[in-house]
Amino acid sequence: MIEFLKKAKKAKKEIAMLTTEVKNNILFEMADALIEECNYIIENNEKDMSEAILSNLSKDIKDRLLLTGERIVDMSNALKEIAALKEPINRVLDGWTVQNGLNIQKVSIPIGVIAIIYESRPNVTSDVAALCLKSGNVCILKGGKEAKHSNQAITKILRNVLEKNNVSKEVISLIPNNDREAVASLIIQDKYLDLIIPRGGEELIKFVNKNASVPVIKHDKGLCHMYLDKDANHNKAITIAINAKCQRPGVCNAMETLLIHKDVAAYLLPPLHEKFIKEKTQIKACTETRTYIDVQSATLEDYHTEYLANIVNIKVVENVDEAIEHINIYSSGHSESIISENYSTINKFLDEVDSACVYANASTRFTDGNAFGFGAEVGISTNKLHARGPMGVNDLTTFKYKIYGNGQIK
Amino acid sequence: MIEFLKKAKKAKKEIAMLTTEVKNNILFEMADALIEECNYIIENNEKDMSEAILSNLSKDIKDRLLLTGERIVDMSNALKEIAALKEPINRVLDGWTVQNGLNIQKVSIPIGVIAIIYESRPNVTSDVAALCLKSGNVCILKGGKEAKHSNQAITKILRNVLEKNNVSKEVISLIPNNDREAVASLIIQDKYLDLIIPRGGEELIKFVNKNASVPVIKHDKGLCHMYLDKDANHNKAITIAINAKCQRPGVCNAMETLLIHKDVAAYLLPPLHEKFIKEKTQIKACTETRTYIDVQSATLEDYHTEYLANIVNIKVVENVDEAIEHINIYSSGHSESIISENYSTINKFLDEVDSACVYANASTRFTDGNAFGFGAEVGISTNKLHARGPMGVNDLTTFKYKIYGNGQIK
Numbered sequence: 001m002i003e004f005l006k007k008a009k010k011a012k013k014e015i016a017m018l019t020t021e022v023k024n025n026i027l028f029e030m031a032d033a034l035i036e037e038c039n040y041i042i043e044n045n046e047k048d049m050s051e052a053i054l055s056n057l058s059k060d061i062k063d064r065l066l067l068t069g070e071r072i073v074d075m076s077n078a079l080k081e082i083a084a085l086k087e088p089i090n091r092v093l094d095g096w097t098v099q100n101g102l103n104i105q106k107v108s109i110p111i112g113v114i115a116i117i118y119e120s121r122p123n124v125t126s127d128v129a130a131l132c133l134k135s136g137n138v139c140i141l142k143g144g145k146e147a148k149h150s151n152q153a154i155t156k157i158l159r160n161v162l163e164k165n166n167v168s169k170e171v172i173s174l175i176p177n178n179d180r181e182a183v184a185s186l187i188i189q190d191k192y193l194d195l196i197i198p199r200g201g202e203e204l205i206k207f208v209n210k211n212a213s214v215p216v217i218k219h220d221k222g223l224c225h226m227y228l229d230k231d232a233n234h235n236k237a238i239t240i241a242i243n244a245k246c247q248r249p250g251v252c253n254a255m256e257t258l259l260i261h262k263d264v265a266a267y268l269l270p271p272l273h274e275k276f277i278k279e280k281t282q283i284k285a286c287t288e289t290r291t292y293i294d295v296q297s298a299t300l301e302d303y304h305t306e307y308l309a310n311i312v313n314i315k316v317v318e319n320v321d322e323a324i325e326h327i328n329i330y331s332s333g334h335s336e337s338i339i340s341e342n343y344s345t346i347n348k349f350l351d352e353v354d355s356a357c358v359y360a361n362a363s364t365r366f367t368d369g370n371a372f373g374f375g376a377e378v379g380i381s382t383n384k385l386h387a388r389g390p391m392g393v394n395d396l397t398t399f400k401y402k403i404y405g406n407g408q409i410k
Numbered sequence: 411m412i413e414f415l416k417k418a419k420k421a422k423k424e425i426a427m428l429t430t431e432v433k434n435n436i437l438f439e440m441a442d443a444l445i446e447e448c449n450y451i452i453e454n455n456e457k458d459m460s461e462a463i464l465s466n467l468s469k470d471i472k473d474r475l476l477l478t479g480e481r482i483v484d485m486s487n488a489l490k491e492i493a494a495l496k497e498p499i500n501r502v503l504d505g506w507t508v509q510n511g512l513n514i515q516k517v518s519i520p521i522g523v524i525a526i527i528y529e530s531r532p533n534v535t536s537d538v539a540a541l542c543l544k545s546g547n548v549c550i551l552k553g554g555k556e557a558k559h560s561n562q563a564i565t566k567i568l569r570n571v572l573e574k575n576n577v578s579k580e581v582i583s584l585i586p587n588n589d590r591e592a593v594a595s596l597i598i599q600d601k602y603l604d605l606i607i608p609r610g611g612e613e614l615i616k617f618v619n620k621n622a623s624v625p626v627i628k629h630d631k632g633l634c635h636m637y638l639d640k641d642a643n644h645n646k647a648i649t650i651a652i653n654a655k656c657q658r659p660g661v662c663n664a665m666e667t668l669l670i671h672k673d674v675a676a677y678l679l680p681p682l683h684e685k686f687i688k689e690k691t692q693i694k695a696c697t698e699t700r701t702y703i704d705v706q707s708a709t710l711e712d713y714h715t716e717y718l719a720n721i722v723n724i725k726v727v728e729n730v731d732e733a734i735e736h737i738n739i740y741s742s743g744h745s746e747s748i749i750s751e752n753y754s755t756i757n758k759f760l761d762e763v764d765s766a767c768v769y770a771n772a773s774t775r776f777t778d779g780n781a782f783g784f785g786a787e788v789g790i791s792t793n794k795l796h797a798r799g800p801m802g803v804n805d806l807t808t809f810k811y812k813i814y815g816n817g818q819i820k
Contacts, residue, residue: 013762098783102772111794112764190619194794209600213620215795236817243819350812352423354522362512362815371820372811373508384521384604384808385625386796398794401782402760405772407646409653410781 001185004173005192008113008138011170016110016136018167020087027083027130029161031076034126037157038072044153045122052146060250064120065147075123075154081375082130088393089136103404108397110136112194115186116378117142117208119200122150127376129158129172135396140193142175142183180207187212197391199379202306217391220382221306222252222334224364227323227349228268229340230261236361237264237339238271244337244363246279249310252380253335253367256306257313259323262288265316269293272314281310288316303330320345324352331355333382335364356382356389411595414583415602418523418548421580426520426546428577430497437493437540439571441486444536447567448482454563455532462556470660474530475557485533485564491785492540498803499546513814518807520546522604525596526788527552527618529610532560537786539568539582545806550603552585552593590617597622607801609789612716627801630792631716632662632744634774637733637759638678639750640671646771647674647749648681654747654773656689659720662790663745663777666716667723669733672698675726679703682724691720698726713740730755734762741765743792745774745799766792766799 034041045067052062094106114137118124125143132139143151155174162169175182183204187196190213198208199219208216226244228237244255260268269292276283284298298313303326317323320338327336337359338349346360357367367390369377374392381387387395444451455477462472504516524547528534535553542549553561565584572579585592593614597606600623608618609629618626636654638647654665670678679702686693694708708723713736727733730748737746747769748759756770767777777800779787784802791797797805 017761096783098781102776102781104782188620210598210623215625215793217795233817240817240819247820351427355810357811357813359813359815362813362818363820365820366512366813366818371508371512372514373506383625385627388809389811399798400765401767401799403767403769403772403776405769407643407650408772408776409650410657410773410775 001182001189002192004175005113005140005189007170008140008173009192011138011168012110012112014168015133015138015171016089018136022165023134023136024083026161026165026167027079027133029165030126030130030158031079031083033157033161034072034076034079034154037153038069041067041072041150041153041157042069044149047149048147055146057146061120061146065122065150067122067150071123075126078123078127078376079130082127082134082393085134085375085393088134088397093399100408101406102408105402105404106399107402108394108399111396111398113138113140113192114195114197114396115140115142115193115214117183117196117198117200117204118144120144120147122147122154124199125151125154125174126158128378129155131376131378131393131396133171135393137396138171140173140175140186142186145179183208184211187214187216190214197378217381217383217387219379219391220334221332222254222367222380223257223304223306223330223332224253224255224335225257225259225327225331226255226337226339226364227259227317227320227327228261228264229320229338229342229345230263231342231345232261232264232268232339233341234264234267237268238275240337240339240361240363241272242275242279244365245276245312246281246310247363247365250308251365252306253364254308255312255337255364257303257315257330259315259317259326260289261320261323262316262318265289265292269314276312279310281312283312283314285314286316289314306332320348324349327353327355333384334380335359335367337362337364356380411592411599412602415523415550415599417580418550418583419602421548421578422520422522424578425543425548425581426499428546432575433544433546434493436571436575436577437489437543439575440536440540440568441489441493443567443571444482444486444489444564447563448479451477451482451560451563451567452479454559457559458557465556467556471530471556475532475560477532477560481533485536488533488537488786489540492537492544492803495544495785495803498544498807503809510818511816512818515812515814516809517812518804518809521806521808523548523550523602524605524607524806525550525552525603525624527593527606527608527610527614528554530554530556532557532564534609535561535564535584536568538788539565541786541788541803541806543581545803547806548581550583550585550596552596555589593618594621597624597626600624607788627791627793627797629789629801630744631742632664632777632790633667633714633716633740633742634663634665634744635667635669635737635741635746636665636774637669637727637730637737637746637748638671638674639730639748639752639755640673641752641755642671642674642678642749643751644674644677647678648685650747650749650771650773651682652685652689654775655686655722656691656720657773657775660718661775662716663774664718665722665747665774667713667725667736667740669725669727669736670699671730671733672726672728675699675702679724686722689720691722693722693724695724696726699724716742730758734759737763737765743794744790745769745777747772747774766790
């Protein structure tokens with residue numbers, strides 16, 4: 001592991017110094033190479049798929065694992081989109097001159113060596129590698145073990161393009177062993193790593209948070225809420241709530257708990273119930289809700305659960321304060337939304353809810369790099385420091401101060 | 411400890427919501443209270459000073475510990491300066507509208523509950539408490555045990571002002587027990603704390619980094635370098651090098667190692683030697699340096715040492731590349747400077763040296779919040795993420811996205 005990390009660290013200066021032109025050429029060549037080597041990728045993906053069938057992995061995981069010609073075209077296009085992003089390095093973020101004439105410039109620079117721990121989707125491999133390359137960072141990838149062959153194939157193709165362009169292959173590397181011990185030894189290498197980004201399950205995040213000495217930007221679960229206020233437009237409230245839960249229940253920005261003001265519960269619950277039935281959504285609800293509609297009761301545990309499935313909790317609240325309090329206790333700090341036409345209530349909600357993304361009158365489903373206009377994304381940070389919410393290419397940079405003097409002494 | 415942290419967490423929303431006017435009034439009242447209670451502070455400081463004498467603490471530490479009337483006036487003025495800073499909260503950092511009409515605003519908000527672990531100087535207590543208050547954060551202070559009585563007195567005065575203004579006293583609290591165990595149990599409270607800022611010795615920083623589950627912004631040692639290039643103006647080179655080492659050797663932004671290009675070693679070393687002798691600076695040097703001036707030889711360990719004293723390492727290097735390489739190995743990432751008139755050499759140095767502050771033709775001594783125009787500072791961050799270099803009041807904020815819609819669904 002140490003030898004491996006030493007090589008990665010050595011490549012740091014090289015990648016940081018590449019010009020935009022060289023980086024973009026490499027990204028375009030990588031995009032082409034993925035298409036040219038499409039069959040090679042699919043062959044390797046088939047190995048993963050066979051093992052997935054043997055291991056009896058869920059339909060959902062198998063779907064995430066699968067690579068088709070079409071999906072590989074999407075991966076290739078993502079690289080071209082990343083090439084088209086504005087250069088993230090050497091942006092002058094701020095600049096001023098102080099009394100003694102020193103000119104201070106705050107300039108964006110790469111973070112250095114970034115390790116990303118992620119789950120089953122093999123397209124993340126090329127997305128994240130490309131985002132790191134664009135932002136001048138060395139990346140160390142640790143994909144899900146069920147995607148081993150696919151990830152190895154994709155990484156090999158990307159590294160070949162680096163080599164052809166006389167750039168160290170160590171700029172992109174995949175951790176060969178896929179066990180938890182590899183993670184455990186990785187996260188304490190603060191001599192070599194500048195950042196760890198864990199994406200995935202709650203247990204992984206907790207483990208990394210507890211044991212890492214390397215700085216962590218965590219991509220935790222999405223336990224998202226929507227609050228239907230007493231001053232909500234009823235049509236908007238129903239349409240947006242159904243969308244936030246049902247449009248794609250298995251993703252992190254889908255709603256898990258719906259809070260409804262007591263004054264509108266009687267009007268909103270029956271039509272919501274009807275629509276949720278049509279969408280085959282399972283409802284778990286508080287006692288008050290169950291006086292209006294005939295559904296299962298929710299436990300305290302349910303409010304703590306990210307279902308990633310077509311299940312929703314419904315709770316009636318006294319007012320916006322109780323909604324905010326509930327959210328600040330149960331939320332994972334990802335995305336929350338209020339539906340209301342009341343100016344002051346909206347402001348209160350947006351100010352007091354302590355989450356990365358707080359919406360007024362829109363679905364929580366917009367929390368992603370694409371919807372935010374960032375192009376590709378590393379993921380959704382639930383950190384409070386450095387990067388929060390959709391993490392784009394600019395969030396993969398840090399800064400230094402360059403200070404220009406002409407002999408100043410103190 | 412948990413009860414203590416629960417109370418602090420509870421105060422988070424209250425302080426975050428205070429208006430600029432209320433916060434500034436409190437800061438001005440605190441500034442007045444420090445002056446009014448000057449004798450009470452000095453009485454308590456005398457207890458610390460007596461214990462310091464009994465414990466045989468160094469002259470240096472005793473000087474840092476001492477509070478005089480004049481120093482208390484400085485502390486009071488610092489609070490007024492912090493009140494005068496621009497409001498750091500609710501700045502719109504960025505904003506745009508995406509295709510579907512969603513208006514996204516990136517807005518600065520407080521970080522939450524911040525624990526600061528610091529060393530002997532009691533003025534840090536009021537500085538840091540005021541910076542946290544101004545930025546809407548709850549602070550938990552853990553000062554040096556040698557300043558126990560002084561810190562308790564200062565905190566009590568500040569908390570009384572909070573109380574008089576009907577603000578929870580828990581917004582500012584001082585950890586009562588001062589042992590290492592208190593630190594150990596503090597840094598794993600990620601349920602209650604949003605950030606830990608350790609200022610101080612290498613051992614403390616290492617301990618916190620290794621064991622914390624709360625995010626850390628470290629204020630590590632300052633192992634700063636200066637490189638005198640072959641194209642340096644000789645007068646500037648000598649004046650700036652002497653200033654960087656001798657003006658105040660005990661601080662983190664003082665130079666520890668001076669690197670000199672081999673082509674100018676013969677011209678620069680004898681006059682530097684002469685000036686360093688006048689300043690009573692002890693010199694430790696490489697073999698090559700010792701062919702020009704008669705000084706002690708430096709060990710590898712010396713290049714790793716932050717002297718905080720009037721001692722300097724001198725090393726002759728082949729070229730700017732060797733200087734950059736030396737710095738990137740031995741530096742703590744704080745501040746480095748190049749003295750040169752060569753445009754390309756300066757650019758290379760500023761680009762390739764991986765430190766928070768990189769200077770051209772100026773003393774490293776300018777790395778502080780005041781010199782940068784930030785007013786007061788929390789310290790000098792040697793982190794690479796979130797805050798780097800002088801950490802001002804804006805660095806005590808994070809952000810959220812507020813997203814304004816009118817019915818958008820996905």
